[in-house]
Amino acid sequence: MSVIHKILGALILFFNWVFTPRTIKRDADAQAAIDEKIAGTILYQYKACPFCVKVRRSMKRNGLKLETRDAKRSEAARDELIAGGGKLKVPCLRAEEANEVRWIYDSSEIIEYLQKRITA
Numbered sequence: 001m002s003v004i005h006k007i008l009g010a011l012i013l014f015f016n017w018v019f020t021p022r023t024i025k026r027d028a029d030a031q032a033a034i035d036e037k038i039a040g041t042i043l044y045q046y047k048a049c050p051f052c053v054k055v056r057r058s059m060k061r062n063g064l065k066l067e068t069r070d071a072k073r074s075e076a077a078r079d080e081l082i083a084g085g086g087k088l089k090v091p092c093l094r095a096e097e098a099n100e101v102r103w104i105y106d107s108s109e110i111i112e113y114l115q116k117r118i119t120a
């Protein structure tokens with residue numbers, strides 16, 4: 001990774017930390033219902049990728065505590081992503097519905113999908 005990429009990554013993480021979004025407040029039952037709706041959903045991501053940060057910020061805003069796997073630091077996660085989704089690109093959401101697995105590769109599509117899933 002080039003020095004410029006490292007600096008940009010650090011800046012992205014810094015500004016993401018400074019401007020951390022507020023999480024919507026729900027009562028315990030409502031939050032449990034949301035947790036249930038997104039159970040089993042996994043986000044493959046890189047820590048400092050701007051598109052991944054965009055998805056994580058949306059998750060934080062909406063109080064979505066889904067599992068994340070780092071496809072840069074974890075070889076196992078990288079292999080799962082390539083084997084399941086077909087390519088090494090992040091963010092990618094692995095979503096299971098009615099025994100059907102979907103691999104969603106675009107940050108805007110992921111955000112839209114999660115929004116629909118929690119309001120369904």
Ligand SMILES: N[C@@H](CCC(=O)N[C@@H](CS)C(=O)NCC(=O)O)C(=O)O
Binds near residue numbers: 049091105
């Ligand atoms: N349009 C995509 C762009 C995603 C993208 O370009 N991701 C980069 C990382 S920031 C990537 O995975 N590149 C391939 C690689 O790093 O191997 C989105 O909004 O999610």
